[in-house]
Amino acid sequence: MIEHSVKVSSGQLAYWFIVSQGRLFLTTDGTVPFAELAALPLQLADAMICKLGEYQLQPCYLVVYDDRPANEADWHSARALLEQGEALFQLAARATQVxxxxxxxxxCGQCGSAMRLVNWELATLCHRCGHRCYPRIAPCVLVAVVKDEQILLARSTRHKAGFFSVLAGFVESAETLEQAAVREVKEEVGVDITNLHYVGSQPWPFPHSLMTGFLADYAGGEIQCQPEEIAEAYWCPLDQLPETPGLQTLSGQLIALAQAKRLAKN
Ligand SMILES: [Zn+2]
Structure with missing residues (x-):
């Protein structure tokens, strides 16, 4: 649980996740600052501070910083921490989402009054109409579809040419993860799937997704791309992969798992 509006004692060494407009302040060597509050190179007297958790037995705080100062080079996407291990990335993900x-x-989205923070859980409450809000989390399915020794790879219309990954889509209201996986694959590339297996999940703070990963087998249909979403899709031989997401990402892990299964079969 996140404690908000905490008082940090002077001299307390901590990791500081300072977030402004969705971006994180990192030191010149690309790491989260570890220092006393007073030693940070930003004026944080009026900023809201919340306790985020611990990293390597040291406290971690989120600082919600409203103004972003001139030096844009100090502010980074949480993606920059993907390479620095799961624990740090998870803290950065939580910091940017909170x-x-x-x-x-x-x-308040219902009556327009000012909301107040609830003091015992991470929620905001409208004291006029009672409307309560929690941080948004948008579940998303990633599906690696395998057919013989090939995997279905697609390039989204939002990605640069040459960057292929597994299929992905958001879960709709009142849908199970499995239904979303079947629907998304059908909608995006016109293919039916079977033998859906859950693999794992990963928080993805861009801005507040929770990725869930599945492996599936091809069941039928010809590839037909939905033009708004998918620029290209094809059956890629598992031993001839193009540039795909790294192993720090769930998509990369799904592709690696599909490859390992193929090797285990042969
Ligand atoms: Zn209200």
Missing amino acids: ALFLQTHRF
């Missing part, structure tokens, strides 16, 4: 929640829930 900061976004606090920034976007200042007023």
Whole structure:
């Protein structure tokens, strides 16, 4: 649980996840600052501070920083921490998502009054109409579809040429993860799937997704791309992969798992 509006004692060494407009402040060597509050190179007297958790037995704090100062080079996407291990990335993901929640829930969506933070859980509450909000988490399915020794790879219309990955899509209201996986694959490339197996999940703070990963077998249909979403899709031989996401990402792990299964069969 996240404690908010905490008082940090002077001299307390901690990791500081300072977030402004969705971006994280990192030191010149690309790491999360570890220092006393007073030693940070930003004026943080009025900023909201929340306790995020611990990293390597040291406390971690989120600082919601409203103004972004001139030096844009100090502010990074949480993606920059993917390479620095799962624990640090997870803290960065939580920091950016909580900061976004606090920034976007200042007023009640139902009656327009000012919202207040609840003091025992991470939620905002409208004292006029009782409307309560929690941080948004958008579940998303990633599906690696395998047919013989090939995997279905697609390039989204939002990605640069040459960058292929497994299929992905958001879960809709009142849908199970499995239904979303079947629907997304059908909608995006016109293919039917079977033998759906859950593999794992990963928080993805861009801005507040929770990725869930599945392996599936091809069941039928010809590839037909939905033009708004998919620029290209094809059956790629598992031993001839193009540039695909790294192993720090769940997509990369699904592709590696499909490859390992193929090797185990042969
Ligand atoms: Zn209200």
